[in-house]
Amino acid sequence: AQRVTQPEKLLSxxxxxxxxxxxxxxxxxxxxxxxxxxxxxxxxxxxxxxxSRESIKGFTADLNKGETSFxxxxxxxxxxxxxxxxxxLITQGGSEKLVFGKGTKLTVNP
Amino acid sequence: DAGVIQxxxxxxxxxxxxxxxxxxxISGHDYLFWYRQTMMRGLELLIYxxxxxxxxxxxxxxxxxxxxxxxxxxxxxxxxxSEPRDSAVYFCASSASGAYTDTQYFGxxxxxxxx
Numbered sequence: 001a002q003r004v005t006q007p008e009k010l011l012s013x014x015x016x017x018x019x020x021x022x023x024x025x026x027x028x029x030x031x032x033x034x035x036x037x038x039x040x041x042x043x044x045x046x047x048x049x050x051x052s053r054e055s056i057k058g059f060t061a062d063l064n065k066g067e068t069s070f071x072x073x074x075x076x077x078x079x080x081x082x083x084x085x086x087x088x089l090i091t092q093g094g095s096e097k098l099v100f101g102k103g104t105k106l107t108v109n110p
Numbered sequence: 111d112a113g114v115i116q117x118x119x120x121x122x123x124x125x126x127x128x129x130x131x132x133x134x135x136i137s138g139h140d141y142l143f144w145y146r147q148t149m150m151r152g153l154e155l156l157i158y159x160x161x162x163x164x165x166x167x168x169x170x171x172x173x174x175x176x177x178x179x180x181x182x183x184x185x186x187x188x189x190x191x192s193e194p195r196d197s198a199v200y201f202c203a204s205s206a207s208g209a210y211t212d213t214q215y216f217g218x219x220x221x222x223x224x225x
Contacts (some may be wrong), residue, residue, distance in 0.1 A: 002153075043218055086153060097166060099155070100153040102152035
């Protein structure tokens with residue numbers, strides 16, 4: 001089954017510290033992976049996608065097929081990074097759809 | 111552009127009542143998605159449409175749930191009869207060219223409480 005696992009429901013770090021939000025996936029083909037973010041009182045929005053190999057707001061994510069992981073990282077967390085983060089996978093074969101992990105709530109303390 | 115618009119933002123109803131949630135996608139977007147978010151199950155896709163046609167409704171929980179898209183600018187998600195376990199936040203999202211090739215833009219959600 002195609003599945004996304006985010007093992008941490010809550011993650012708390014101090015401002016300036018590195019942060020890593022974990023995401024593991026289960027998928028038989030070549031995965032297309034995304035990170036979505038929801039800031040307080042804002043809409044869920046795309047943060048980054050692995051095919052773009054981009055850095056958004058200082059965040060990067062590298063696809064590791066050997067470990068089936070797509071962890072989100074930032075070297076120096078900021079208070080405005082506090083949000084709910086969702087890892088997501090596009091499923092293929094038949095109709096495509098986005099499958100989300102259950103999310104990790106990141107709190108960056110001053 | 112106001113983005114994806116959902117109404118109502120909050121709905122409180124009693125068990126057994128019919129509930130209708132509404133969504134207006136971003137103009138020009140061909141795909142529309144309905145999601146449900148709960149603490150237990152996270153964010154789940156219920157159904158999605160392409161050019162007003164339902165493509166995948168495998169996530170719809172049961173026959174009490176139905177969704178329609180009568181035209182390119184409007185969709186409804188109906189629950190009849192509603193049950194307390196339907197309490198959740200329901201999101202609508204749209205994309206220009208599909209879940210695979212383009213970003214999904216989410217609405218603010220409708221928080222449904224069934225008493």
